[in-house]
Structure formats: structure tokens, C-alpha cells
Amino acid sequence: MGYIKNYLLHQYSWQAAKAHMHKANLTPFATIKLYWNSHLRAEYTVSNLLGNLVGFIPMGLLLPILFKRLDHFFAATFCVFLFSLAFETFQLFTMLGVFDVDDLILNTLGGAIGFMFYRTATRLGIFKKEVMSYEL
Numbered sequence: 001m002g003y004i005k006n007y008l009l010h011q012y013s014w015q016a017a018k019a020h021m022h023k024a025n026l027t028p029f030a031t032i033k034l035y036w037n038s039h040l041r042a043e044y045t046v047s048n049l050l051g052n053l054v055g056f057i058p059m060g061l062l063l064p065i066l067f068k069r070l071d072h073f074f075a076a077t078f079c080v081f082l083f084s085l086a087f088e089t090f091q092l093f094t095m096l097g098v099f100d101v102d103d104l105i106l107n108t109l110g111g112a113i114g115f116m117f118y119r120t121a122t123r124l125g126i127f128k129k130e131v132m133s134y135e136l
Contacts (some may be wrong), residue, residue: 004094018095024092024099031102052106053113060114065093065127073115080111 025031035045059080063070072077084107091097121127 017095020094020095026101028083028101030106031100049106052103053110056107056110057086057114057117059083060111061118064115064118073112076115077112081108085107
């Protein structure tokens with residue numbers, strides 16, 4: 001956290017951030033197509049695409065366990081979307097990464113997959129809904 005504070009207080013400039021915004025990918029599936037059709041090593045493509053997908057599966061799985069209101073597919077998936085959007089927007093304005101709508105799509109899809117794991121586990125009796133939920 002100290003690095004981010006130091007960066008924002010001493011190295012960040014709004015002019016540089018505005019200039020950095022042209023690097024943002026706002027075209028859906030452009031980066032996914034780029035990786036899919038590129039001649040990059042398969043490990044790099046797989047780690048980038050699957051990393052964004054798999055990284056958010058735990059969030060989609062845990063949100064409905066922890067919060068009763070998120071025990072619905074749309075609610076949990078929308079929460080994952082908002083978290084991912086906040087993360088991508090943070091990258092956009094701080095220049096600590098590049099905003100990519102494809103990351104947003106893959107992260108949200110990962111959260112949806114995590115919720116489907118949760119739903120399957122609750123139907124099989126692996127998770128008990130009442131045990132760990134907190135009110136929002």
C-alpha cells in the first residue's frame with residue numbers, strides 16, 4: 001500500500017494519465033482474438049486468458065456463501081462485474097496496468113462459473129447456505 005500512496009502523491013500526473021488512456025482496449029474480444037490468433041507461445045496465451053478467468057472463480061463461489069443477498073446468479077455475477085470494473089478503472093487512472101474490456105469479460109465469466117460451482121455444491125449438499133452467511 002505504501003508504494004501506491006507514494007506513487008499517487010509523488011509520481012502521478014493527470015496529464016500522463018490522460019495520455020495513457022489511449023492504450024485502453026474498449027473493443028470487446030479484441031485482446032482475446034489477438035492472443036488466440038497470435039504466434040505467441042501457448043503458455044503465455046493460456047496464462048493470460050485463463051488467468052483472468054480462473055482468478056475470479058473463487059469470488060463467484062465465495063460471495064453467495066458469505067452474503068445471503070448474493071445467493072442469486074445475477075446478483076453475484078453483477079457484484080463480480082463491479083469489482084472487476086473497479087479494478088480495471090483503477091488501472092486506467094493510475095497507469096498501473098492497462099484497462100481492457102476483455103479482462104472485464106473474462107473476470108465476470110470466471111465469477112459466473114464460480115457461482116455455478118456454488119449452486120451445484122449447494123444442490124448436492126456440500127455447502128449449507130445458512131451456516132456462514134452475513135447480512136449486507
